[in-house]
Amino acid sequence: MKTPGQLVKQLRHERRWNQYQLANAAGVSQSLIAKIELDLLPISAKIERALSVAFGIPYDEFHHYLMNTQIDIAEASR
Template identity: 40%
Template sequence: MSTTELAPGANVAVLRKERGWSQIHTARKAAVSVSLLSKIEVGDRTLTPAVAAALARAFGVTMDEVLGRVPVTQEDQARLSSLRAAIRDYDLPDRRPVEEPRMGAALEAAGRYRDAVDVVGLKKLLPSLLRDATAHAHAANTAEAWMTLAEVYSSVSRYPS
């Protein structure tokens, strides 16, 4: 089994939200300031070893888990391969045309998954959405199409697949 890494601050947010904890509750349990925790989660401050250790104790997990080093299952490896393929094969012949309403709905769903920190749902959706958005951007060649692709890449870059 291999591992992949989330950004440490994003991983802290995932761990906190998985438990249904607020930033205030988490900060109190870890004996850190709410301001510091908030800045770590959004990437404005570095997660130091001391704060990572305090959060690990509060969450009841290892330092590796707080730092975002998580095991990658075979299913996740397959999804990662699918995501990599989507990046490469957007312009293969015999590809079905991209339906903008369907792509827009998928992009909205990706946003909901991302906002809810639903990594599983996001991982399932991203390969086809990335393929469609890339094909559409190249075919339409409009600023709006390229911005849509940038939004999809933003979703891809935040979470492992």
């Protein structure tokens, strides 16, 4: 099961982007992308929206993917 950070990294790799390219497309810093991919920071709603736009995925669909990964993580920690 993927974490939210792993999902972001997978989507980035599918587009053959480096962290700088994703950061630029989302209007955030590369260090923020790195922290998200390492699951060091939760993904806020504002960043979620920016990432969904950068990836070209409708926000509701992207949010659903992230919520499912977070639910899986919570279930695994029980």
